[in-house]
Amino acid sequence: MAMIEIKDLHKSYQMGSNSLHVLKGINFSVEAGELVAIMGSSGSGKSTLLNILGMLDEANEGSYVLDGVPIKNLNETKAAQYRNKFLGFVFQSFNLINYKTAAENVALPLYYQRMPRKERQEKAIKYLEQVGLKDWATHLPSELSGGQKQRVAIARAMAAEPKVLLADEPTGALDSKTSYEVMDLIQKINDAGNTILVVTHEPDIADMCKRIVHLKDGVIVEDKKVKQVRAAQYV
Amino acid sequence: MFNRDNWKEIFETIQKNKLRTFLSGFTVALGILIFVVLYGFGNGLKNTFNEFFGNDATNVLYLSPGRTTEPYLGYKANRRIEFDNSDLKDIKENFAMFLDYVTPQISRGALAKYGQESDNYSIRAAAPSIQEAEKLILMEGRFINQSDIDNKTKNIVIGRLVKKDLFKGNKALGEFIDLGGSSFRIVGVFQDDGGDREERIIYMSYTSRQRQDKATDKVDQIIIGFKPEIGYAGAMALEKSLNTYFREKKYISPKDPNGMYIRNVTDQLKQNQQFAGVLQIIISFFCIGTLIAGIIGISNIMVFVVKERTKEIGIRKALGATPRSVIGTILLESIFITTISGFIGMMIGVGILTGLGDTLKDYFITDPYIDMGIAIASTIMLIIFGGIAGYIPAKRAADIKPIVALRDE
Numbered sequence: 001m002a003m004i005e006i007k008d009l010h011k012s013y014q015m016g017s018n019s020l021h022v023l024k025g026i027n028f029s030v031e032a033g034e035l036v037a038i039m040g041s042s043g044s045g046k047s048t049l050l051n052i053l054g055m056l057d058e059a060n061e062g063s064y065v066l067d068g069v070p071i072k073n074l075n076e077t078k079a080a081q082y083r084n085k086f087l088g089f090v091f092q093s094f095n096l097i098n099y100k101t102a103a104e105n106v107a108l109p110l111y112y113q114r115m116p117r118k119e120r121q122e123k124a125i126k127y128l129e130q131v132g133l134k135d136w137a138t139h140l141p142s143e144l145s146g147g148q149k150q151r152v153a154i155a156r157a158m159a160a161e162p163k164v165l166l167a168d169e170p171t172g173a174l175d176s177k178t179s180y181e182v183m184d185l186i187q188k189i190n191d192a193g194n195t196i197l198v199v200t201h202e203p204d205i206a207d208m209c210k211r212i213v214h215l216k217d218g219v220i221v222e223d224k225k226v227k228q229v230r231a232a233q234y235v
Numbered sequence: 236m237f238n239r240d241n242w243k244e245i246f247e248t249i250q251k252n253k254l255r256t257f258l259s260g261f262t263v264a265l266g267i268l269i270f271v272v273l274y275g276f277g278n279g280l281k282n283t284f285n286e287f288f289g290n291d292a293t294n295v296l297y298l299s300p301g302r303t304t305e306p307y308l309g310y311k312a313n314r315r316i317e318f319d320n321s322d323l324k325d326i327k328e329n330f331a332m333f334l335d336y337v338t339p340q341i342s343r344g345a346l347a348k349y350g351q352e353s354d355n356y357s358i359r360a361a362a363p364s365i366q367e368a369e370k371l372i373l374m375e376g377r378f379i380n381q382s383d384i385d386n387k388t389k390n391i392v393i394g395r396l397v398k399k400d401l402f403k404g405n406k407a408l409g410e411f412i413d414l415g416g417s418s419f420r421i422v423g424v425f426q427d428d429g430g431d432r433e434e435r436i437i438y439m440s441y442t443s444r445q446r447q448d449k450a451t452d453k454v455d456q457i458i459i460g461f462k463p464e465i466g467y468a469g470a471m472a473l474e475k476s477l478n479t480y481f482r483e484k485k486y487i488s489p490k491d492p493n494g495m496y497i498r499n500v501t502d503q504l505k506q507n508q509q510f511a512g513v514l515q516i517i518i519s520f521f522c523i524g525t526l527i528a529g530i531i532g533i534s535n536i537m538v539f540v541v542k543e544r545t546k547e548i549g550i551r552k553a554l555g556a557t558p559r560s561v562i563g564t565i566l567l568e569s570i571f572i573t574t575i576s577g578f579i580g581m582m583i584g585v586g587i588l589t590g591l592g593d594t595l596k597d598y599f600i601t602d603p604y605i606d607m608g609i610a611i612a613s614t615i616m617l618i619i620f621g622g623i624a625g626y627i628p629a630k631r632a633a634d635i636k637p638i639v640a641l642r643d644e
């Protein structure tokens with residue numbers, strides 16, 4: 001059974017009197033363990049698609065089933081619970097909470113899972129260790145480099161042990177060396193069996209995934225499996 | 236909402252956002268502080284006011300005889316009018332339904348001697364109810380009673396300062412002092428808030444005084460205490476009918492301004508009450524204003540705080556925070572800060588008021604104070620309104636789609 005199954009997805013934004021049709025019928029499914037790049041130029045609807053997949057935004061039409069659970073007519077509370085249970089987010093601008101340390105940031109989704117404090121802290125350290133930042137656990141985001149921030153964000157996304165990791169331009173704010181480091185990390189997480197969707201407009205980043213979905217003007221124009229380029233060789 | 240983990244999260248947020256915490260706490264503390272101090276000053280003003288005007292009973296009429304200036308019904312002008320015991324009886328009989336009490340008053344000065352000590356004091360001879368009219372507070376022994384009146388005893392009650400002057404802290408009760416040549420026994424000591432002069436007075440029974448004054452039945456003045464429930468209008472009516480009654484009885488022309496006098500302190504009472512009322516309104520106005528300003532201040536800060544945290548709220552929601560937990564966290568944080576700083580502000584305010592005491596007496600503020608009940612109630616009110624003021628923006632923030640909140644820079 002597919003991890004993500006979307007059918008005939010439509011999304012339009014109301015801009016004053018005229019409406020902007022961003023997604024015009026997307027059909028697309030992702031199996032467990034896939035590493036999918038969603039590509040497209042700016043305005044193609046790729047971020048909108050990711051936001052809908054991430055339940056950060058709602059579609060106007062169409063169906064979306066995540067791991068067998070239909071995602072439809074969710075209220076904010078339900079959406080929050082699903083996000084917490086099913087999804088991990090990595091953003092272009094990291095979105096760490098600036099007054100919390102790296103470890104506290106990683107532990108935050110676990111707080112919303114009502115995990116006891118001690119367990120939470122141990123788990124946060126464990127995931128920081130996995131992204132190679134154990135020694136930076138007590139540092140504030142302002143004391144970290146961009147690549148380190150993104151690794152903390154990835155650790156945070158993974159700490160909740162989500163079904164799907166959604167990354168929106170995860171390397172968009174990083175130089176190419178750091179980008180490859182982050183992609184290397186994402187590949188390793190995927191190697192461990194996690195399903196990951198990466199939105200990007202950089203072809204070299206897309207080539208590091210296993211499948212590339214091309215979006216143009218709100219429709220999928222191309223959906224192909226590719227031979228994965230390992231990021232490790234550039235690091 | 237009240238588990239330990241939530242509080243830890245809140246404390247961490249508070250600790251790591253010291254400036255924000257300080258600003259909102261400071262606003263609340265200052266608001267309550269100003270409110271408490273203003274309110275206390277208001278009470279201080281009232282205290283001063285009461286000290287000036289509030290030391291005698293106000294439901295009292297004073298009847299004093301005068302000297303006629305107009306001839307009337309065959310009587311010549313310049314006739315001296317006198318009151319006597321029969322007038323007391325007539326008042327009691329004819330005005331019974333209005334009356335609380337009636338007492339005559341005969342005032343004399345006399346030299347009082349006890350051992351080596353002596354001084355001149357004002358001696359007032361009256362009925363027991365004078366105690367009520369003058370609001371005398373008994374410290375020792377008893378006051379003049381009906382038996383003193385009936386038996387014309389030579390018992391006296393002395394003011395606190397008379398005792399201090401003559402007895403130097405020794406026991407006065409039961410002692411005999413010499414008043415203008417005859418010996419009187421002290422049966423009581425009183426105090427009076429009206430000032431030193433009021434405590435250098437000696438009271439005795441009017442019948443005893445009349446016997447001493449060669450068995451006369453004349454009185455200097457008649458003091459009538461009327462029932463307070465007859466009100467201002469009733470007091471004015473009583474004054475009018477007393478006036479008519481006595482002018483008829485004593486053959487004084489209704490137009491003669493000097494034959495007799497009635498002093499009605501209800502007039503004064505009404506003015507005082509009006510003044511006190513206006514004072515109260517002004518003070519309340521200031522206090523409510525301060526409180527409203529405080530509430531607006533908190534609301535502003537809450538709006539600012541939530542605005543500042545919009546992005547953080549977006550992040551938290553993306554990580555699985557439900558709207559309820561977002562609102563709960565913001566509200567608990569703000570209520571916690573307002574409660575702590577509100578009570579700190581309140582305690583500082585109360586401390587200032589207590590510390591001031593009489594130091595501002597020159598500015599008509601005596602013993603400023605605030606009822607703890609009012610202080611706590613207004614603090615709680617500020618906290619509640621702070622909570623409401625925080626809830627609205629928090630609710631709005633929690634309802635923003637996370638994607639919109641995340642875009643907030």
